[in-house]
Amino acid sequence: MPDQNGITPAQGMGALASKINAITEELGAVAQDGQNNKSNYGYITYEQMNCHMRKLLPKHRLSIIPAIEDIRETQYVTSKGTPGVRTLVKGSFMIIDCDTGFFIERKFVGGDQDVGGKSGGQAVTECTKRFLLKLFHVSSKGDVDPDSQTVEGGIPQAQQGGFNNQQSGGGNWGDGF
Numbered sequence: 001m002p003d004q005n006g007i008t009p010a011q012g013m014g015a016l017a018s019k020i021n022a023i024t025e026e027l028g029a030v031a032q033d034g035q036n037n038k039s040n041y042g043y044i045t046y047e048q049m050n051c052h053m054r055k056l057l058p059k060h061r062l063s064i065i066p067a068i069e070d071i072r073e074t075q076y077v078t079s080k081g082t083p084g085v086r087t088l089v090k091g092s093f094m095i096i097d098c099d100t101g102f103f104i105e106r107k108f109v110g111g112d113q114d115v116g117g118k119s120g121g122q123a124v125t126e127c128t129k130r131f132l133l134k135l136f137h138v139s140s141k142g143d144v145d146p147d148s149q150t151v152e153g154g155i156p157q158a159q160q161g162g163f164n165n166q167q168s169g170g171g172n173w174g175d176g177f
Contacts, residue, residue, distance in 0.1 A: 005101050012102025019060045019097060024136045027052060032140045044140055046129040053132060061098040066091055066128055069107070071120060076113070084115040087123040093131055106131070 003009065030052065032042035057063060070090040077083055088111040096103040110127025112119050132138070 007100055007102065009102075012097065012100055013104070015100055016062075016095065016097045016102055016104065019062050020095070020135065023056045023060050023062070026056060027136055027138060029140055030138050042140070044129075044133065044138065046125045049129050049132050049138070063096045063098055064132075065094040065096065066131075067094075068124060068127075071123075073119065078115065082115045084113055085117075085119040086113040087111060087119040089120075089123045089127050091124070091127045091131070093128075093135075095135075106135070108134075 003012075005012075007015075030044050030048060032044055033048045034043045034045040035041075036043065053064070068089055068091050072088045074086045075083065076086055088109065090107065090109050092105050092107050094103050094105045108127055108131040110123050110125075110130055112122035112126050114122060
């Protein structure tokens with residue numbers, strides 16, 4: 001049954017998904033422009049993602065409106081005795097097709113910690129960046145099949161990474177956060 005814009009929910013979702021796919025294809029691999037020298041890894045910055053989004057969202061007639069739904073802060077003390085704050089945010093992102101008015105809302109979380117009073121803003125930025133990275137399937141690796149370099153017999157058990165709820169803090173999100 002058509003809604004007030006004359007399209008069915010399935011048609012709206014199809015048009016929205018096509019626009020998201022078009023942006024995903026156009027983005028391709030995104031260069032890592034940040035460097036964490038302490039932990040020695042490169043990453044895609046929020047500024048890099050936002051630069052792409054400012055061009056691609058209007059071009060494909062999409063809009064993404066973020067909102068922060070919850071913020072939780074925890075005080076901590078570093079091993080050197082410096083006080084810090086760990087912030088977790090829960091955000092929602094309304095993704096709107098500007099041609100049809102069809103929209104969906106998706107939730108996402110982000111977190112950061114800081115000893116200089118910037119934890120809250122950094123957590124919001126991290127939540128937003130991670131949402132965009134996941135929505136548009138962003139990678140800095142290109143389209144190389146990760147299994148193309150796998151040695152015969154696989155990776156030895158001792159070198160395999162894994163998801164362990166005890167180590168990853170797989171807590172209970174049923175408390176409303």
